[in-house]
Amino acid sequence: MNRIPLRFSTKELFTAWYFLMIIACVLSAVRDAKADLSSQFPSAAEALSKAVESETTVDYVGKRVVIFWSSFPAREGRALTPSFRTVEAFEERVIHQAHSTHLVELLTPVNVRPLRDRMRRILPPPPPRKLQDIWEMDTQLLLRNYTIEVKAGEPIAGQNTYQLIINPKVDARPRKRVWLDAQHYIILRVENYDITAKLSSLYVYTTIDYDSRSVAQQLEQYQEKRQSERELNRPMPYQSEELSFAEAEKQFSAPLPQPSYLPLGFQLQSISVITFRGNPSIHFRYTDGLTVFSLFVSRVGEEREERQNQRVQEDSFRDRRSRIGRFRRGKPKSITVKNTPISFIDQGHIRILRWKMSKEKEQTHLRFVLIGELSQEELMKVVESLVAQG
Secondary structure (H helix, E strand, O other): OOOOOOOOOHHHHHHHHHHHHHHHHHHHHHHHHHHHHHHOOOOHHHHHHHHHHHOOOOOEEEEEEEEEEEEEEOOOOOOOOOEEEEEEEEEEEEEEEOOOEEEEEEOOOHHHOOHHHHOOOOOOOOOOOOHHHHOOOOHHHHHHHEEEEEEEEEEEOOEEEEEEEEEEOOOOOOEEEEEEEOOOOOEEEEEEEOOOOOEEEEEEEEEEEOOHHHHHHHHHHHHHHHHOOHHHHOOOOEEEEEOOHHHHHHHHOOOOOOOOOOOOOOEEEEEEEEEEOOEEEEEEEEEOOOOEEEEEEEEOOOHHHHHHHHHHHHHHHHHHHOOOOOOOOOOOEEEEEOOEEEEEEEOOOOEEEEEEEEEOOOOEEEEEEEEEOOOHHHHHHHHHHHHOOO
């Protein structure tokens, strides 16, 4: 079979070459544009530094939606699924005045107020947060224990954003995604993922205003509203203050044990004493820059007092993390470590361990509560290191 040779005129060849050159130029321009755009992104360290600094230099007021997804193991007798998830959502207003005030007001109507808030009816609203606590991550530890990718984010509340994708260098650790205002470096959206990489909570601003006059006006309105509420004048049933280790031991009037084992990358961040009706409870807070776990040590008291202390401790852990969500009561599982019974409750995204120890030499009886977002295996190693000291 004879092949018919293809023949093109000079004009046709020139036209084809011309179009190929146009396509090549367009592809090159797109590649260069992407390179220029990525080069404009701040580094992870620069983005974190500016985000921390912005909380002390930028005024803002806005509304945000908060959503929690909670996974709980199925109760005995349920054969359909090994666990179930619940959703809790509400709206908040945030009023932030640099160097002075950070207030969060719940906007959900009272008659449909979420359970997390209803459970606090015996407690007043938490005091305004310290500005240094607003950015909850220790940036140096964060850079050491996590990888952070900075990329372009979608607009949020009318603001262009950078997205920070924060992944752990160690397996079975929570992870996070943060969207920062590309101009002001204020956090506009946060997504928290548990140790199984499931989305556990998020908050996102729907409106935000950086006008200082508007911030001052809404702060004044909020303070006038609070002045008219009876709850403002109620005595605080519990108080919390940060101390050094020596000060905490002195106030507790007994030697305070500390875990000899800490998960990789973790270190002690703060010590505070929570005084509830005259009974002190010492709160040790540990972090790897992003993830936290808390150890509470208190004296063994009457059952009713211990139940109230338990609520205060859980409330304290929740307030410091801000996005943990509510605790669900469930049947604890019993674990024995060196003849010491440990009560273990798996909340899905949070695990709680409780036990008692007696110090015969000091003639003291102590109660321990360990709460954290880590795996059961890692938390049990912390427990074992404390029980071994008994």
